[in-house]
Amino acid sequence: MKLRKAVFPVGGLGTRFLPATKAMPKEMLPVVDKPLIQYAVEEAQEAGIEEFIFVTGRGKVAIENHFDHSYELHAILEGRGKTAELQAISEWMPPAGSVTYVRQGEPLGLGHAVWCARKIVGDEPFAVLLADDLILAETGCLKQMVALYERTGGNIVASMDVAREETKRYGIIDPKSLPEDAIIEVGGLVEKPRPEEAPSTAAVVGRYILQPSVFEHLSQFERGAGGEIQLTDALVKMIGEAPFHGLRFAGERFDCGDKVGFLKATIAFAMRRDDLAAGLRPYLQSLI
Numbered sequence: 001m002k003l004r005k006a007v008f009p010v011g012g013l014g015t016r017f018l019p020a021t022k023a024m025p026k027e028m029l030p031v032v033d034k035p036l037i038q039y040a041v042e043e044a045q046e047a048g049i050e051e052f053i054f055v056t057g058r059g060k061v062a063i064e065n066h067f068d069h070s071y072e073l074h075a076i077l078e079g080r081g082k083t084a085e086l087q088a089i090s091e092w093m094p095p096a097g098s099v100t101y102v103r104q105g106e107p108l109g110l111g112h113a114v115w116c117a118r119k120i121v122g123d124e125p126f127a128v129l130l131a132d133d134l135i136l137a138e139t140g141c142l143k144q145m146v147a148l149y150e151r152t153g154g155n156i157v158a159s160m161d162v163a164r165e166e167t168k169r170y171g172i173i174d175p176k177s178l179p180e181d182a183i184i185e186v187g188g189l190v191e192k193p194r195p196e197e198a199p200s201t202a203a204v205v206g207r208y209i210l211q212p213s214v215f216e217h218l219s220q221f222e223r224g225a226g227g228e229i230q231l232t233d234a235l236v237k238m239i240g241e242a243p244f245h246g247l248r249f250a251g252e253r254f255d256c257g258d259k260v261g262f263l264k265a266t267i268a269f270a271m272r273r274d275d276l277a278a279g280l281r282p283y284l285q286s287l288i
């Protein structure tokens with residue numbers, strides 16, 4: 001069945017970016033001139049997603065406003081003939097009625113956030129995108145995953161290799177395939193293992209294509225790493241139910257939940273812009 005829906009868990013508090021995130025959702029932090037959540041939505045659009053489900057929480061209204069028609073701004077820009085700016089606020093907007101919001105209530109973990117979307121997703125496959133994981137790629141990461149999904153079906157996670165000492169920050173794949181394969185056959189998954197216990201260094205990046213049976217597993221509300229309801233733990237139960245692959249995607253992933261990752265993303269995305277690179281390059285060179 002065609003992948004039509006994507007879930008964006010955006011309920012997190014963003015404590016790592018305080019005070020910036022005191023009154024602003026972390027997903028609205030801009031990389032150059034675009035909020036993180038918009039990058040994720042555009043990646044989903046490129047992959048053919050038609051319905052956008054935000055799992056949100058208190059203090060996240062700015063996200064809803066961002067994906068809404070801004071009447072005043074629109075009218076003012078139109079009146080002043082500012083065509084480029086008008087495009088900047090509207091050309092990426094999902095069509096009316098294609099964005100849904102559901103509140104998570106208590107922040108009980110990523111698995112719980114995804115479970116909160118179950119009634120809107122219904123009985124069909126869906127994608128999950130974590131906006132913190134910003135991916136710079138010629139072809140969007142989710143689009144690459146959809147291409148694989150059309151061949152294999154089942155469940156797919158995006159993957160990249162990390163340093164062994166970093167495994168405790170990620171879901172880690174126990175691969176059945178060869179270490180260098182771009183398409184990994186998932187034999188097991190562990191959430192945030194200690195380096196000495198990690199089955200490999202193939203980490204899960206925040207892009208998933210999942211079958212709806214994940215909701216049954218999530219409704220067990222089992223607590224995992226950090227006392228949270230982990231998505232990874234539900235995925236473990238899906239291994240063997242249907243094909244399950246990891247895709248070592250082509251592209252660079254930035255951890256924008258981390259300050260250094262966020263700064264790297266800002267520089268990388270700015271350096272790819274013709275209007276910014278020339279002004280920035282001499283300054284970057286002068287720093288080193």
Ligand code: G1P
Binds near residue numbers: 130169172191
């Ligand atoms: C989540 C997932 C983890 C995954 C990571 C990717 O962790 O639980 O399996 O590797 O996203 O960014 P979090 O970063 O929310 O702690």
